[in-house]
Amino acid sequence: MIGQSRSRTVVAHLVMIVGILIVAFPIYYTFVASTLTLREILRPPLPLLPGGEFFHNYYAALFGGIGRIGGVGVDRLLINSTIMALGIAVGKIAISILSAYAIVFFRFPLRMFFFWTIFITLMLPVEVRILPTYKVMVDLNLIDTYTGLILPLIASATATLLFRQFFMTIPAELLEAARVDGAGPWRFFKDILLPLSRTNIAALFVILFIYGWTQYLWPLLVTNSNDMNTIVIGLRKMISFADADTEWHLVMVTCMLAILPPVLVVVLMQRWFVRGLVETEK
Amino acid sequence: MTARGTFPHRLLPYLLLAPQLAITLVFFYWPAAQALYQSLLREDPFGLKSRFVGLANFRRVLSEPSYLNSLEVTVIFSVATAVSAMAIALLLATMADKIVKGRGLYRTLMIWPYAVAPAIAGMLWLFLFNPTMGTFAYMLRSTGYNWDPLLNGNQAMVLIIAAAAWKQISYNFLFFVAGLQSIPRTLIEAAAIDGAGETKRFWTIVFPLLAPITFFLLVINTTYAFFDTFGIIHAVTGGGPGKATETLVYKVYNDGFVNLQLGSSAAQSVILMIIVIALTAVQFRYVEKRVHYG
């Protein structure tokens, strides 16, 4: 390691702090706004420190029944987002690990054909096929259902590819040892493959949970009724700059509530997430 | 020679693959085929009949001034977003690499925006910069600058670029930090012994060695700016003012769902697919190269 002068380290710290201020400021400022009264928010500039309305605003938004968007409470929106994010994360992990298992640990006719069939979907993100996919949803009566929110987003090649890559690093002898030890496909999967994949599963869970939580275009399309909205969509519907009676302090609270769950997931599961992210995308 | 380490079962693998294949067929291939098919048809104004028009939709789309406008918007938006998000991330990662104490804390603070939905990122920035009540808008105006992104197209563009780049900094930061850590210390030391100063070391040793990661991030950031930023635009500008911030994806949505021009929207989808395929191909060449570099 090359010795560094003290001043350079100080500069590095300073730049980092400025960087973090930029990165964290919009979120922090929203938090500040969520603790102010409506009147204070409407009179810029806002103070740099939180105000005294924290409990009042959060209570009002969560239980007061006023933070309703089209008659739906914030709790309902949060539940919808949670179901969607969890559904996508769990569903995607489940179907991908199974298909990767089939592709790596079995030999059968058309194996590579199926692999490519899945692989090519990398090139078809939801955004480029929205209209026809929407039509499929209408035909299958999946508008305004959780199934409709979740199902089209859970088949993706990335998770399958990640598991496949990981499975291919498992030595053939391990499976052979298990077979000699009397383990069939199910036991091998449950006793050996799943425990060995723990880190990968955790990392994917974080990435997919966030993917699900932050979805916008898809929930916008497949939900018509307000009580199927996700928190992100609900929030968008709350905001109107033209409308004088937008309750900005409650919007800010909702905003914080929409940001908090995925941020918590990322920060708490940081180690797996970082490893998973850097590995998945390569 | 043979498949070692596999189970001899014949039927089971098909069952294991079935869920993913079923979903893939219903929600990927069927709609993609529909898009292709639709792009060759044109519906009458009442949506009652449609007829085969060959490539006419594509011809029309590609000669439409509004499509060319949104292509231009997309390119400006994507390049600006990718470059600023990457430049800031690289600067911060280089600084973080020099810091021993507190690196973990900085990382924790840096990764927040990754978890924020693009649409919410847009709303946060709009909250700070909207002309009626935004604190920064207020400060800009008090310096005499006429700031109104809801009326001024260029300012609207700057705002969505800022929001989009802001959200992507954390992602790039994580990759640049990983990349910097994988550069062998001995190389830097050798350069120092050769008399290269810190700035010179960065541009002659570190930056070239980061090239593969930089290139990878460029592809990822471009894809992000193309597709994942729909929420930002929808929440902040709605493609406006005028059509100043209408990107390609936004236009597909707008023409298909708001204006109900099915053939045109489908043709645009197909063009987008071609762009994704090109981007994926580029990405794959990169992956291949990485393998060679070991």
Next chain:
Amino acid sequence: MATVELKNVRKTYPGGFEAVKGVSIDIADGALCVLVGPSGCGKSTLLRMIAGLETITAGDISIDGKVVNAIGPAERDIAMVFQNYALYPHMKVYDNMAYGLRNRGMARDEIDRRVNETAKILELSSLLQRRPRELSGGQRQRVAMGRAIVRSPKVFLFDEPLSNLDAKLRGQMRVEIKNLQRSLGVTSVYVTHDQLEAMTLADKLVVMNAGMVEQVGAPLDVYEKPASTFVASFIGAPPMNLLPVTANGTGLAFADGSAVAGNGFAGGKAAQIGFRPEDVVVGQGDGGLLLDFQTIAVEPVGAESFLHGNAAGSPVIMRVSGRASARPGDSIPISVPEAKLHAFDAAGKRIEPSHT
């Protein structure tokens, strides 16, 4: 405990490659049979076919008198020790050993008793709560053995189990495996490419080449009477010296044209004459084959020395005990006693030399 019989066993891969071309071996109850050969000779494939990990294209494999061709590995009642140990990385040593027993639905206290007993034999008792990555190479090897032993199967299968260990540990473990196998008396099949390992371990040695058995026999019989030039040069280090010869009307001549001179040795239809480096005698000796040895290099290794050189136009290695006084360039008269000479025909097959 059981016998293992292979009857004309063949393995052809879908691509058409024949890995095993008709192998028949009988292994007696409690014997340790070593399959040895260069890589790609089909020995591992054969072992994996006995294990049930590879399908059998033709022929029969019987364990304990019962044909097991169509039976899966778990039902064959065999246990296998793998080259890379194949320990389950996420399981403790105890669970690694217990896993196979649990899958067979054995009672908990019986599993416990067996694991502890096996751990004691292998001196693993203090390591039972560790995970494989916390163990040294030798310890992992022991756990792999333990996983096999704890099952008390009918047959042990070893797939180059020592090749990942360093030379010293390998020597140690070789002795240990031999003793264990003896005391447990379990029929074993052991695959290795190391001829020294094969020689020291085997009750029955099977030398394989290109998917076929070259020779089967007790190790010393194979060493003393190699059935082919392949066996002759594969078993023994340094390998047997092989000198090509041709018939010259009256007798045989070496590559350089000189007649095969000696008292009363006639190789018959020999195409090659062989002798082991340690059977060379410096000087005229008491007859047999007489040669002139041109020294090229001398390798003293302590208790003995190897002399590399040429004789009768072919490279020859000889071994002398202690230190050799010869120097490179020296010409030494040597002889090989008649009884120590081997002859092989044009196809490389052994011919019993006719002594006159």
